[in-house]
Amino acid sequence: MNINDWLQAARQRLDALDARLLLQHVTGLSRTELICRPETPLTSAQLDCLETLATRRQAGEPLAYLVGEAGFRGRSFQVSPAVLVPRPETEELVDLALDKLRELAVRAPRVLDLGTGSGAIPISLALEYPAAQVSAVDVSPAALAVARANGAALQAPVRWLESDWFAALGDERFDLIVSNPPYIHAEDPHLAGDGLCFEPRLALTDGADGLACIRAIVADAAAHLEPGGWLLFEHGWDQGPASRNLLTLAGFKAVQTWQDLAGHDRISGGRTPSPQDAHP
Known part of the structure; x- marks a missing residue:
């Protein structure tokens, strides 16, 4: 499964922004890189991690806890x-x-x-x-x-x-x-x-x-x-x-x-x- 395939599937269960941010967190790619390289394949480890995080997000866990950071006044804070x-x-x-x-x-x-x-x-x-x-x-x-x-x-x-x-x-x-x-x-x-x-x-x-x-x-x-x-x-x-x-x-x-x-x-x-x- 590549980046585009996963995003399309994830949008059936997650907000589009949440799906993208989880993908950025797991792959380490920027938003621009996700857009420019949608055919990039995801490893089994990445897919397992994404599945776990997506399930936790569906259960209502704050996105900030899943990615370990939150924005505040233009700065990134660990949470x-x-x-x-x-x-x-x-x-x-x-x-x-x-x-x-x-x-x-x-x-x-x-x-x-x-x-x-x-x-x-x-x-x-x-x-x-x-x-x-x-x-x-x-x-x-x-x-x-x-x-x-x-x-x-x-x-x-x-x-x-x-x-x-x-x-x-x-x-x-x-x-x-x-x-x-x-x-x-x-x-x-x-x-x-x-x-x-x-x-x-x-x-x-x-x-x-x-x-x-x-x-x-x-x-x-x-x-x-x-x-x-x-x-x-x-x-x-x-x-x-x-x-x-x-x-x-x-x-x-x-x-x-x-x-x-x-x-x-x-x-x-x-x-x-x-x-x-x-x-x-």
């Missing part, structure tokens, strides 16, 4: 079932964080990412705002191993720490704290479908109402932020009001929720009081 697959909505969190760093106008701002997973957020911030001193924590050693590998591959100067939120940070303070925490309700039916059942449950849900991790982060963030420092976190489409309420009760100023490209509430945040707040 495994130890970490969430980076999503486009989280790119908007990075954009907002960059905006806040520019507004702060701190010469060497200290940035912290909580629950870093693949490291996509802190690596992007470190590379796109080189003046920042970026740290990232995760409670999972397996996730940190993936993040460290991505940081090394992309030459991003990020400090990696194993920590349950702020536990290992002592009295350190930052100018910006960002997070994409677990925020899916434990009984949300989406956890059993949409490929989510293959992703690490610890990174998806708090095992409760979806707000437990957000509560913990908001409760302790002010003690780790400089005056006027910002906290930004991603959340579910229906968690904007609850997130703003938690931030307001914790004493944050300029509390706001930002929508994603689909128009859904996606990111909330606020800043700690600064001396200027006392002089309106």
Whole structure:
């Protein structure tokens, strides 16, 4: 069987893009090479591998796990079932964080990412705002191993720490704290479908109402932020009001929720009081 034969057969069971990406992964050929050399024969080993991967994809396993990488902000990140697959909505969190760093106008701002997973957020911030001193924590050693590998591959100067939120940070303070925490309700039916059942449950849900991790982060963030420092976190489409309420009760100023490209509430945040707040 050659490349063209396999692609034609695979399209009976897979999306055309998925089929092509699996073929590129197994053969090591580029998209252009696949187009120009459709008659290239596939070996028995390649066919066996493609069959295994196609079956896993049919079962709903994320394509990123099958090929071992995912794109985020134009970069390739290694991923495994130890970490969430980076999503486009989280790119908007990075954009907002960059905006806040520019507004702060701190010469060497200290940035912290909580629950870093693949490291996509802190690596992007470190590379796109080189003046920042970026740290990232995760409670999972397996996730940190993936993040460290991505940081090394992309030459991003990020400090990696194993920590349950702020536990290992002592009295350190930052100018910006960002997070994409677990925020899916434990009984949300989406956890059993949409490929989510293959992703690490610890990174998806708090095992409760979806707000437990957000509560913990908001409760302790002010003690780790400089005056006027910002906290930004991603959340579910229906968690904007609850997130703003938690931030307001914790004493944050300029509390706001930002929508994603689909128009859904996606990111909330606020800043700690600064001396200027006392002089309106």
